[in-house]
Amino acid sequence: MLSFIFKRIGLAAVITILAVSSLFLIVHMIPGDPVSTMLGPRATPEMRAALEARMGLDKPLIAQIGLFFANMLRGDLGMDVFSNRPVSEIVLGQVPYTLVLILVSITWSAVLGIALGSYSAIHRNSLGDRLTGILSVSVIAVPAFVVSLYSLLIFAVKLQWFPAIGAGDAGNWGDQLHHLVLPSLAIGLSWVGYIARLVRASMLEVMGEGHIRTARAFGLPERQIVFGYALRLAILPTVTVIGVGMGFLLSAAVFTEIVFSRPGLGKLVIDSITTRNYPVVMGSVLFSTLIFVASTTLADIVNAILDPRIRAGK
Amino acid sequence: MAVLDIRGLSVGYSTPRGELRALRDVSMMVPEGKIVGIVGESGCGKSTLISAIIRLMAPNARVGAGEVRFQGRDLLAETEAQMRALRGTQISMVFQDPMQTHNPVLTVGRQMMDIQYRERLSRAEKRQRAERMLALVGIPDPEARLNQYPFEFSGGMRQRIAIAMALMAKPALLIADEPTTALDATLEVQIIKRLRELQDEIGCGVLFISHHLGVIAELCDEVVVMYAGEVVETGSVRDVFHAPAHPYTRALLECDPGHIKVKTRALPTIPGNIPDLVNLPGGCIFADRCERRHAACAARPTMALAGDGHRAACHLITERETA
Numbered sequence: 001m002l003s004f005i006f007k008r009i010g011l012a013a014v015i016t017i018l019a020v021s022s023l024f025l026i027v028h029m030i031p032g033d034p035v036s037t038m039l040g041p042r043a044t045p046e047m048r049a050a051l052e053a054r055m056g057l058d059k060p061l062i063a064q065i066g067l068f069f070a071n072m073l074r075g076d077l078g079m080d081v082f083s084n085r086p087v088s089e090i091v092l093g094q095v096p097y098t099l100v101l102i103l104v105s106i107t108w109s110a111v112l113g114i115a116l117g118s119y120s121a122i123h124r125n126s127l128g129d130r131l132t133g134i135l136s137v138s139v140i141a142v143p144a145f146v147v148s149l150y151s152l153l154i155f156a157v158k159l160q161w162f163p164a165i166g167a168g169d170a171g172n173w174g175d176q177l178h179h180l181v182l183p184s185l186a187i188g189l190s191w192v193g194y195i196a197r198l199v200r201a202s203m204l205e206v207m208g209e210g211h212i213r214t215a216r217a218f219g220l221p222e223r224q225i226v227f228g229y230a231l232r233l234a235i236l237p238t239v240t241v242i243g244v245g246m247g248f249l250l251s252a253a254v255f256t257e258i259v260f261s262r263p264g265l266g267k268l269v270i271d272s273i274t275t276r277n278y279p280v281v282m283g284s285v286l287f288s289t290l291i292f293v294a295s296t297t298l299a300d301i302v303n304a305i306l307d308p309r310i311r312a313g314k
Numbered sequence: 315m316a317v318l319d320i321r322g323l324s325v326g327y328s329t330p331r332g333e334l335r336a337l338r339d340v341s342m343m344v345p346e347g348k349i350v351g352i353v354g355e356s357g358c359g360k361s362t363l364i365s366a367i368i369r370l371m372a373p374n375a376r377v378g379a380g381e382v383r384f385q386g387r388d389l390l391a392e393t394e395a396q397m398r399a400l401r402g403t404q405i406s407m408v409f410q411d412p413m414q415t416h417n418p419v420l421t422v423g424r425q426m427m428d429i430q431y432r433e434r435l436s437r438a439e440k441r442q443r444a445e446r447m448l449a450l451v452g453i454p455d456p457e458a459r460l461n462q463y464p465f466e467f468s469g470g471m472r473q474r475i476a477i478a479m480a481l482m483a484k485p486a487l488l489i490a491d492e493p494t495t496a497l498d499a500t501l502e503v504q505i506i507k508r509l510r511e512l513q514d515e516i517g518c519g520v521l522f523i524s525h526h527l528g529v530i531a532e533l534c535d536e537v538v539v540m541y542a543g544e545v546v547e548t549g550s551v552r553d554v555f556h557a558p559a560h561p562y563t564r565a566l567l568e569c570d571p572g573h574i575k576v577k578t579r580a581l582p583t584i585p586g587n588i589p590d591l592v593n594l595p596g597g598c599i600f601a602d603r604c605e606r607r608h609a610a611c612a613a614r615p616t617m618a619l620a621g622d623g624h625r626a627a628c629h630l631i632t633e634r635e636t637a
Contacts, residue, residue: 210414216370217409218402218429218479228428229417307419308463 004304004311012297017069019289024065027281030273033057037276038081068282077286078279087283091268095287097167098257098264101183102249102291106242109188110195114235117199121207121234122226129200136193144252148186148259155182165261183260187252191245195238203234236303243299246292316383317487317519318344318367323380325359325366334591336362340380340545341617342538344487349513349520351534351551353527353566357588359543360523364489366390367521368405369397385486402429406480410492412472416464422448423460426479447478451508470501474508481512488513488520494529502526506533527570531555539563542588542599545617549624559620560628562600598629606630 035051036043052058055078056067071077077087116136120129156164162182169175206212207230215225254266261267265284272280304310325337337359344350352360365371367382369389382389384405389397401407409415416425426444433440441460448456451474464472473493480488490509494502510533513520524530530537530551537554539547539562547560558564565584567573574581586603589595595602601611610629618631 210409210411211417213370214407214409214415214476215417216401217368217407219398219400220402220428220431221398224428224431229420232419233417309418309465312465 001304001311004313005301008297008300008304012293016289016293019293020069020072020286021065023285023289024068024282025061027278027285028061028064030276033276072286077283080280081277082275087279090280091265091283091287094263094265094268094284095291097262098250098253098266099291101180101187101253101256101262101264102246104180105184105188106191106245106249108184109191110238110242113192113195114199114231114238116192116196118203118226118231118234120196120200121203124204132196132200136196139189139193140197142190143255144186144190145255145259147189148183148256151182151185152259167262167264179262183256183262186256186259187249191249195242198238198241199234202237203230206230206233232306236307239299239302239306243296243302246295250288250291315346315386316343317346317385318521319381319383320363320367321381321383323363323366323382324378325362325371326376326378327362327372328374328376329592332592335378335543335594336375336591337366337543338594340540340543342545342548344519344521345536346486346519347517348535349510349522349533351530351537352521352523352540353525353530353537354540355525355566355588357542358540360540361491362543363540364407364491364521364523367489368401368407369394402485403432403483404485405487405489406483406485408473408476408480408488408490408493411496412469412476412493413496415472415476418464421461421463422467422475426460426475426482429479430482443482444478447482448475450512451475451478452504453478470497470505473497473501473505477505477509477512481516481518484516485518488518489523490520491523492525493522495524495526502529509533527555527567528572539566543591544599544627546600546628547624547626548617549621549626553621553624557621557624559624559626559631560600561604561606561630563626565603565605598627 035048035055035057039047039051049058056064059067075088077091079085080087080090083090116132120132123129152164155161163179164182167176167179207226212225212230215229216222220229250266253264254270256262257264257266258270265288269281269284269288271277272284300310320343321341323337323340324335327334327336340359340363342350342352352363354360362371362375365375366377367384367389369392371377377390380390384400389400392400416422420428423441423444426447427437427440430440430443435443444460445456448459453459453471453474459467464475467475473496477493480490493509494505497505506529509520522530522534534551536549537551538545539554539560541562547554547558547563549559554563555567558567562584569582569584571581584603589599589602597613598604598607598611598615601607604611608629610633613629615627615629617625617627620626620631
């Protein structure tokens with residue numbers, strides 16, 4: 001198990017290096033440059049050259065990438081073009097908001113989705129199954145920002161149950177949780193439907209396998225068969241999908257953070273892209289990448305814990 | 315007294331084409347402590363029969379008529395809870411494909427302990443019992459192997475584990491559904507030997523399903539020959555295999571590679587196909603493919619006595635007597 005985890009983490013490191021390098025190149029291919037943004041149109045060529053030299057923009061691209069990695073390992077992601085604060089400080093200030101939002105969203109939707117999917121599979125073709133099926137497909141089809149807008153209108157403006165904007169007072173857990181409800185509803189809702197469909201399909205497949213018939217032939221209680229024997233196998237694909245789905249979660253978080261004016265990585269990326277704030281763009285995209293790589297790695301490790309065959313590499 | 319006594323059992327499956335009559339008026343029994351083999355080609359209703367006995371039938375299956383008496387109780391009249399109490403304690407099963415029999419993500423030990431959930435034993439005692447059973451079926455180093463997962467065992471080992479699990483509760487009836495079909499020939503012999511020894515020790519009745527005539531001859535006391543959902547011949551292995559009374563049994567024996575003495579390039583087959591079980595032909599079910607078909611075959615034959623305890627559903631038997 002330990003060697004599996006080490007191997008998987010090594011792979012994650014390689015993926016991160018490749019992903020960050022290509023991100024670096026992509027960001028540099030965006031038209032517009034930070035120097036003219038900072039200095040304005042009336043800057044003299046000497047002033048521009050001086051700033052380019054200070055930011056390392058005059059060096060060849062490959063050297064810039066090397067420098068970026070070297071600095072990254074020291075925890076130095078450069079300085080914000082406008083405020084001159086360290087980028088790492090700015091990004092790290094925003095990461096927790098996004099991370100909490102994503103984790104809360106995926107957790108509640110996974111729990112509900114797995115429950116609904118299992119129910120549908122066990123009561124196949126019942127009224128409940130059909131209803132769950134229709135609802136699932138409907139919520140899958142609705143994008144997160146639409147849910148954001150309507151939940152804002154209904155629950156925040158009309159009913160006034162939940163606050164409309166912000167992330168709540170720092171340090172006040174209850175208030176922060178209260179602010180989290182609508183955004184996490186917006187992000188998680190389509191996942192409930194998605195996971196429910198996925199779990200239903202894999203549950204039906206597992207329940208038709210020979211070992212389930214064996215368990216029944218030994219008179220094991222149906223509850224133990226479903227939850228002890230079948231579910232563990234049926235959620236394997238779901239774990240993988242959630243791990244990979246972190247990318248979609250992050251992009252859903254971007255919309256949601258903007259609609260609800262929540263601080264977070266998504267809002268930071270949008271703001272810094274529109275102002276060509278390269279170091280901040282790189283810093284926040286870097287953290288998104290890290291979250292994505294970490295989540296796929298974690299999904300693989302969870303699967304290996306659930307399924308001994310993966311651990312053994314079979 | 316018979317452990318299992320099936321009388322006039324009919325089972326059908328509802329299909330889009332209409333009812334598929336998989337079993338029709340099947341009667342057979344397993345006497346206490348005896349091994350009874352069921353033989354027949356694919357689609358003859360062997361699997362439907364066993365799933366009807368333990369009442370784990372496909373959702374579209376329906377019992378039309380008949381009784382499945384187990385130690386005198388009609389299983390078809392039991393409640394689901396009563397059935398569940400019997401499964402794994404009084405009636406055990408060994409399935410065909412050992413690679414699919416066990417849960418792939420739980421250790422063998424855990425699965426063997428789980429099926430003892432009714433016993434009032436400590437975890438350690440349950441584990442010990444599991445260990446003893448594994449040793450009994452010939453798995454070396456059982457204590458360590460209890461911690462392993464099914465994929466760490468070979469097919470033959472997994473089938474031994476399945477047998478160990480089935481016999482752990484010392485059932486009155488063991489149903490083995492082609493337990494050696496997925497294994498190679500040498501393993502087959504080993505498993506059969508082990509099964510025979512264990513059966514001797516426990517004294518349970520065994521219903522052994524196979525399409526391998528050699529295995530049936532080796533292992534069983536009595537044999538039931540099924541064709542297209544009907545029992546066509548029953549009797550002791552000796553009688554049925556040495557003096558088959560039904561043309562189907564005869565044809566089956568002639569097709570068995572083990573019986574062929576002359577060198578040949580093409581193995582013999584029975585010409586024709588199994589009749590359509592949705593639109594059943596009238597009369598004898600085997601008539602279409604039978605070498606000895608004659609006028610009487612337009613009527614459905616009943617089981618006639620061909621010898622002491624030897625019965626077959628063929629008009630030829632009664633005709634021979636009256637002639």
